[in-house]
Amino acid sequence: MSSRSTIYEVAQRSGVSTATVSRVMRDVGGYSAATRDRVRASAREIGWVPSGSARGLASRRSGIIGVLFPDLGSSGETEEESPLYVDQVIRGAERAATAVGHAVLIAATRGTSGRELAYSVAGKVDGLVVMARSLTEQDVDAISRSVPTVVFANRSSRTRLDSVGADNRGGMAAVVTHLIDEHGYTDIAFVSGPSRSPDSVARFAGYRDALVAADLPAPKAPAAGGEFTEAGGERAVRELLTERRPQAIVCGNDEMAIGALAVLGRAKLRVPGDIAVTGFDDIASARHVRPALTTVHQPMRELGEQAVIVMLARLREPDAPRRSIVLPTQSVIRRSCGCRGRSTTTRRHTS
Amino acid sequence: MSSRSTIYEVAQRSGVSTATVSRVMRDVGGYSAATRDRVRASAREIGWVPSGSARGLASRRSGIIGVLFPDLGSSGETEEESPLYVDQVIRGAERAATAVGHAVLIAATRGTSGRELAYSVAGKVDGLVVMARSLTEQDVDAISRSVPTVVFANRSSRTRLDSVGADNRGGMAAVVTHLIDEHGYTDIAFVSGPSRSPDSVARFAGYRDALVAADLPAPKAPAAGGEFTEAGGERAVRELLTERRPQAIVCGNDEMAIGALAVLGRAKLRVPGDIAVTGFDDIASARHVRPALTTVHQPMRELGEQAVIVMLARLREPDAPRRSIVLPTQSVIRRSCGCRGRSTTTRRHTS
């Protein structure tokens, strides 16, 4: 197992200098085909793999992009975990990074352990993508002084950093407008996620936008809050129903909407007959749940890709002007809003 | 942004040698409290983060564990993507690694680009976790000569490497036995995943185990195959139904089972009234689909954790005997098999 040979052995074995070995391994040219083959063969024979650390030190580029995301599981309520979309974002980041020969380092911040972890990661990477709710604003500020940083779905407006995110506000406004225009609902309750989540805040704002645009009264605060979890959604809706029975319940995400569906089912209220429900995110289960959930699709994968694309651009041009990317979302109309067809109507929009 | 200062500047600023700065940063002791604070302060002031590359080079440990997984999306059929469980495994790995101050580097192999990528990753990490179907056996062999390797859910029996995986065979045998014993089915068809997938093969073997144990005829080959995708499951079951109508359809994973449900619904066959269906993996949608899917739960997160635990042990003791960990699975009895209750009966078992 792992003897860890060095470039010197390979150089000696193939009768060339280490510089030549290095050139061959990096595929940069400046050597004959014969030399190339000889070097490659020697390397293979002794099972040599160039040390990433040595490379990184000498070239001052590690070829690694870090992604920091929150793992809410270990801190807050026991049930809660990282939002499902995190995985998709990571996948997108991985894809974009691998495409240009970079690797992705992932680390979840849990509770207060964030700062230390972030610094440890920062030292290992060329750039850092920081997802919402993984670090405090001050920590992001501090970190971004030592390593190029892109913020993801974060309170991006206040910062001088590159950012990428989805059009949460516009997406939510679109479904709520659908509820109003197509179905004629006027009494629409909003079940929000955690108030510290920028996504949650933006979605509530979108909900209000739609109501205001339709000249309906727009509540100052959500009717209930559910922490973005299924259980939280159940709780919130149960509570909500003790007070009133709106025509529609708009949830801040799909998990909560699924929780809502369960509660309504138990209360013998038919969805969408008695009450309509919508979600946000378009997770896999949204399609499978009955009735199928009307929701808003976020291009998570693309967002992850964009994050590293922006990152790479920043690394190439450190002084380029700040970029802030907002990707459009899509309404996915299924049955829980009252629409008949099983068809999936989509529409694009940006704010 | 990112000026990238060095340990020398910090040493000078705080009036100590670089060795002392290094010790302070690594928390190893051998300095006074006053010195520690001075160093920490200087570091903070200039926004210095120790270079991971330099650290790695000097200490010959990068503190990074690599995870290689397959992204089937870009190669085979366009629809297909990495199995869903990959994300869970990665999360588990991340959790276990972070707990001991390591980071996780992820990389998806797509099509034939695997080898190169793997080598690039191998150079950057202390150890590598290789998931099933991400690399050919030869590549795994080659890589494992230069970096400690743990294989995950792989044809582990044939290798000299540490491995971790779930008890696919035992889990499948358990549900099929349930179908036979509790429901009295004797005509049970198996819809398999890709034949190159070790998981798929093991599950078919478990299916046969159960039939053999019950003295029922055990087919030599699956009744149909579906590539582990929802669409593939639909195709396979559609095909299967043209030939015969078994009492139960046992699918190699949940996605295919969900596809099966859709096809059966369209064919006006009631599940489980006319025909029972089971899956494997217990993905989120299995709970939400109607009827709720009877399936087998795999502890993906724990498996990911185990993989890095085994890895770390190997790094600590390179010459320890090989370890092969098989985690038990759990039957999750829902309604699609014919059981009444909405309760989730679980039972443990190991092969």
Place this chain on the structure above:
DNA sequence: AGTGTTTACGTAAGCGCTTGAGTAGGTAAG
């Protein structure tokens, strides 16, 4: 033949840390 250009290398100086060996000064034990 003389000159410029290209190809295919080699030389050696770092990159920014860690770490083993060494040391000064203080304290405790004999």
Place this chain on the structure above:
DNA sequence: CTTACCTACTCAAGCGCTTACGTAAACACT
């Protein structure tokens, strides 16, 4: 007063690469 042993450091030699810079030989062109 020694001698031994801490504690709190410093010194400097690497770790294994990359990359300016240099150069000899081959080739092209006048």
